[in-house]
Amino acid sequence: MSKPRFFVPNRINGEVIQYLQQYGNVGYRDKEEKISEEEFLEGLSRANALLCYSRQKINGRILEQAPLLKVVSNIAVGYDNLDLGELTKRGVLATNTPGILTETTADLTFSILMAAARRVAEADQYVKSGQWQEWFPSLMLGKDVFGATIGIIGMGRIGEAVARRAKGFNMEILYYNRSRKKDIEQKLGARYVSLKHLLQKSDYVVVLVPLTEETKEIIGAKEFALMKKDAILVNVSRGATIDETALIHALQENRIAGAALDVYEKEPVDPENQLLKMTNVVTLPHIGSATKETRGKMAMKAARNAVAAIIGEPPENLLNKEVLQKAK
Ligand code: DGY
Numbered sequence: 001m002s003k004p005r006f007f008v009p010n011r012i013n014g015e016v017i018q019y020l021q022q023y024g025n026v027g028y029r030d031k032e033e034k035i036s037e038e039e040f041l042e043g044l045s046r047a048n049a050l051l052c053y054s055r056q057k058i059n060g061r062i063l064e065q066a067p068l069l070k071v072v073s074n075i076a077v078g079y080d081n082l083d084l085g086e087l088t089k090r091g092v093l094a095t096n097t098p099g100i101l102t103e104t105t106a107d108l109t110f111s112i113l114m115a116a117a118r119r120v121a122e123a124d125q126y127v128k129s130g131q132w133q134e135w136f137p138s139l140m141l142g143k144d145v146f147g148a149t150i151g152i153i154g155m156g157r158i159g160e161a162v163a164r165r166a167k168g169f170n171m172e173i174l175y176y177n178r179s180r181k182k183d184i185e186q187k188l189g190a191r192y193v194s195l196k197h198l199l200q201k202s203d204y205v206v207v208l209v210p211l212t213e214e215t216k217e218i219i220g221a222k223e224f225a226l227m228k229k230d231a232i233l234v235n236v237s238r239g240a241t242i243d244e245t246a247l248i249h250a251l252q253e254n255r256i257a258g259a260a261l262d263v264y265e266k267e268p269v270d271p272e273n274q275l276l277k278m279t280n281v282v283t284l285p286h287i288g289s290a291t292k293e294t295r296g297k298m299a300m301k302a303a304r305n306a307v308a309a310i311i312g313e314p315p316e317n318l319l320n321k322e323v324l325q326k327a328k
Helices: 014-021 037-045 084-089 102-117 120-128 157-168 182-188 195-201 221-226 244-252 292-310 322-327
Strands: 005-008 025-028 049-052 071-074 093-095 149-153 172-176 204-207 232-235 258-261 281-283
Touching (some): 014 025, 049 292, 071 292, 084 093, 084 322, 093 292, 102 120, 102 204, 102 232, 102 258, 102 281, 149 157, 149 195, 157 182, 172 195, 195 221, 221 244
Parallel strands (some): 005 025, 005 049, 049 071, 071 093, 149 172, 149 204, 204 232, 232 258, 258 281
16 A cells, blocks of 8 residues: 655754654655645645645535545644545544644734733833933823733633733633633633623733634624724734734724734735734734744644544644544
């Protein structure tokens, strides 16, 4: 029988390639920039396993060109780039990398919250551009974080890790989630509230839900109207959880005080996007899990998931268990 073939269309930790080579042949493209669709489809047509980042969309049209594919291993916790229905229909396993990026993403969430509150990026720019000619008492006045109220929308692993950080800052913690998390309430003193209550009371509204049909534009014009005028919105989940046009209007009309964003409706964000022109908006290029250590661990976890699928074991982070049930 011929050896299985893994396809890795983008640069990844070298150890991962060595690990995969123990189990089969590896089609590796050692480049950072996104692969062209033509080259991607060519590689995929011969692959049994794909390891990809969340910018790679996998839908029915793509899968048509992948007759040998057994597993798509996403190097991300979010998997809105994968059409799970189409994968399952074709008997292709899908996996992700939850857990290991939790603390790293919570660190980033808290850092952009603080950056927006204390105008860190704006102040840095002010100094570097030579505008700082004189110190005066109202220079770069920000907003307190310690003791303020944080509203976390989505109390999953990352939500809980953000709540732990918030507790260290003596914050009142409100949360809204599909289900109540009594253990977190006990441990961290978080309060389960309605979305409306959370929006009305929070100084910092932090969106941490995965993107699904249910959470698409969970925050829109109606929700911005409920928020405090001096509130700051933080989004480290997926851009489409927020109605970006409504966010721009809310900021332009001073209905909220600012935003801290790691994700956008369209990525990379359009250079003409109004959000990039606002000094009260902190903008990062989708780097929630981007530390050397965490990205290395995510890549290895993705590789282990792919190998398990190829050698016929259930992958640890399987997203569509139905495929294995059907095969029994
Ligand atoms: C994730 O893991 O989902 C990060 O957002 C990277 O895409």
